[in-house]
Amino acid sequence: MHYFPHIISDDEPCWHEFSYRADSKELIIKIHKSFSSQDGEALQTPYFLKQYRENYSITDCFRLGQGDFFGFNGCLKQFQENDFNCLAFVFPTVATNEFSACRSCQGSGKNTRYSKEDKDCRPCHGTGKKMVENWQHVDDITDSLFIIAHYLLPSIEIKSSSSQNQLFTLDFNRESKSVNEGAIKVTISQAFAWWWAKNKNLNRQELSERLRDLWVYLHGRLPSENDERFEVEYLNQGYFAIKYPGDRAGLCANNNSGEVTGGYDIYCKNISPKHDLLPILGIMAVVHDLARAERI
Numbered sequence: 001m002h003y004f005p006h007i008i009s010d011d012e013p014c015w016h017e018f019s020y021r022a023d024s025k026e027l028i029i030k031i032h033k034s035f036s037s038q039d040g041e042a043l044q045t046p047y048f049l050k051q052y053r054e055n056y057s058i059t060d061c062f063r064l065g066q067g068d069f070f071g072f073n074g075c076l077k078q079f080q081e082n083d084f085n086c087l088a089f090v091f092p093t094v095a096t097n098e099f100s101a102c103r104s105c106q107g108s109g110k111n112t113r114y115s116k117e118d119k120d121c122r123p124c125h126g127t128g129k130k131m132v133e134n135w136q137h138v139d140d141i142t143d144s145l146f147i148i149a150h151y152l153l154p155s156i157e158i159k160s161s162s163s164q165n166q167l168f169t170l171d172f173n174r175e176s177k178s179v180n181e182g183a184i185k186v187t188i189s190q191a192f193a194w195w196w197a198k199n200k201n202l203n204r205q206e207l208s209e210r211l212r213d214l215w216v217y218l219h220g221r222l223p224s225e226n227d228e229r230f231e232v233e234y235l236n237q238g239y240f241a242i243k244y245p246g247d248r249a250g251l252c253a254n255n256n257s258g259e260v261t262g263g264y265d266i267y268c269k270n271i272s273p274k275h276d277l278l279p280i281l282g283i284m285a286v287v288h289d290l291a292r293a294e295r296i
């Protein structure tokens with residue numbers, strides 16, 4: 001039987017969900033066992049791997065539910081928890097320190113160049129050492145998530161036996177060099193949309209700060225002072241939206257003026273999957289945990 005879940009207009013049993021553990025900085029993708037057991041082959045298909053990394057030698061690390069690690073260079077830890085096959089990674093940073101002194105502060109770690117006060121130097125994050133960026137691990141994670149996101153797209157013809165609703169799905173284009181609408185799309189389910197619209201008093205200030213923290217940790221530096229645009233928003237009549245550093249960057253629904261009557265897609269603007277996916281996924285996981293804590 002063909003089955004295509006429509007989370008925008010129907011309550012659909014959850015086939016995957018997201019969670020963030022602040023103490024260990026772990027982001028977890030949980031795939032319901034009733035879903036993964038029906039299509040265990042999908043993630044073992046070499047086609048997926050070859051398509052996105054030409055020279056990657058295929059190993060068996062892409063076997064869902066088998067072994068301790070999963071994904072490119074084994075970047076995801078694999079374990080089982082209750083009804084879920086879980087894939088987790090510790091939220092990464094691209095910043096590594098070299099031994100030479102930071103040129104901007106001459107090694108002092110303090111800098112008045114960015115503000116009148118003698119604050120921590122932005123380029124070296126107050127360490128006094130020259131900062132270099134290494135994106136390899138982030139690329140491993142993002143590429144692995146890309147393959148998983150395809151596997152989890154709602155066109156898959158499998159129904160989960162979970163008693164909870166799917167809250168949202170994530171689609172993104174890893175190859176997208178541009179930062180247009182198609183780079184990241186989040187589909188908000190009607191269950192999540194109604195919960196968010198009703199929760200006008202949720203502490204969005206705190207959520208916005210957590211989004212900023214994730215961005216700062218990933219990049220290993222502070223955003224420029226005139227680009228502090230981290231906001232988890234309650235837009236108009238209660239649409240979920242995110243504001244992000246960059247020229248009018250963020251994610252929001254194309255049509256967000258009317259009343260929230262069900263789920264909707266939020267599209268991104270001026271967002272690059274390589275640099276921005278993980279903080280956005282991180283804050284979505286935090287919000288997912290909040291909703292689940294309220295039995296949504």
Ligand SMILES: [Zn+2]
Nearest residue numbers: 102105121124
């Ligand atoms: Zn410095």
